[in-house]
Amino acid sequence: MTSGTEHLTVERAGATLVLTLNRPEAKNALSLPMLVGLHDGWAQADEDDDIRSVVLTGAGGVFCAGMDLKALAGGDGMAGQHYRDRLKADPDLHWKAMLRHHRPRKPVIAAVEGHCVAGGTEILQGTDIRVAGHGATFGLFEVRRGLFPIGGSTVRLARQVPRTHALEMLLTGRPYTAEEAARIGLIGRVVPDGTALETALEIAELINANGPLAVEAVKASVYETAEMTEADGLKSELERGWPIFATADAKEGSKAFAEKRPPVYRRA
Template sequence: MPELTTDTVNFELSDRIATVTLNRPEAMNALDPETIASLAEIWVEIRDNPDIWVGVVTGAGDRAFCAGADLKKTIPTRPGAQGVNWPVFQPSLRNTIDGGMQIWKPMIAAVNGYCLAAGLTLLSACDLRIAAEHAQFGLPEVIRGIVPTLGATQRLTRQLPWSAAMELLLMGEHIDAQRAYEIGLVNRVVPADEVIPTARAWAEKLTAGAPLTQRAIKEAAVRGLSLPIDEGIRMEELLSAHIRKTEDFREGPRAFAEKRPPNYRGN
């Protein structure tokens, strides 16, 4: 496996769980071009490495999960300008989970503070979301004359009630963790010191499950969003038929009959 930890991103793999930590706490873990490029490599590794079953994404420190893009480095200040780092930043966006890359493995966001702009779109690309009680969420781009991209206008309107999504997109104001929980943006709100342990516990529960089945469920759910329901049901059955050919499919009922925990191997 290539060395994936850099000056701005930490990568750790243990017990089939990949933990990705944005490591620019002095900049609220904002995404500069170099960080985006590092993340692009990490997402590919999570997608393709058979030893990784679950991904966890978080931010260093207790102030921020990710405060968005580092505007000083990613957004040109002159109309029509590209900026010296723009060529580095732009291609990497095509290899991000919030920019369109499909990772069928479960992804968990552990939100330990501000989750803003591109940080919120990263959150929206994760399947399960744990938030600290002091976390704040928002899409302030509209206030700065920027259209939220990387799927912000597409995922949130599919994941949240329309009015809640449009409030985030159009008003540009922050909401707190309790409000995020109420509208379904996060799954759990916990004390700050429980965010990482809770995310890890959820990841461990997932790694005890059948990974191919989990991925098929996620793929069916995501692809089905863009399909008529009858076509989605047919796709669901095709994926289910594929899973029925696996050893893990046989292991589940066998373990139940033998009154023991299943030992899934991902084959």
């Protein structure tokens, strides 16, 4: 079980694993300790069957301001150089941490307050459900710095929002309010400032009450069929879905409904 790092806090809230980007003095800019913590947090969620959902949030009223450009410009590199051995052992670690090269099997809910820009918006695209405080700010600022949003945005964003909106965000580098982000479909819900985490945990509890095998199969089906033809997608859905009906959890769900009691799921 991971305990996090100096820039990534790991906590349990019932069956939910809460990962908190914890570098508020730098607006939670990405650092090696943060990336290592995220990588290990996703691994913990995948490996622990008692974890049914994950909430990703940021400390200090900020989600993530992206890469630490000040540190890089100053020639000092990123904080946490003692984690370099982890990167050498797995050169893909940072991409897995940012959900570019890894998709957790449990649902991931983002709880956003304040800045969620550049790398923050890129990580956001790897989450499943997104809640933001009214004052949150989004955007892909890389082109303003002569950089490229290499965290996956030129591929993912146009698959998640209409292409005209994706290209405007990518090419202008301008900030987006939470309301505008919701309007184009980047996030799902806008809530009063300071309540994004509370709302995300409420959503997580609704998910946690459901059959975990069914939840994970539904999530997997949505993603693996996204780029298929309708015919291939429907075939794949049956391959994912039919086995769920034969599980003990499926029988328990029906029995609990008939007996008017909460179901007790055992991942069986």
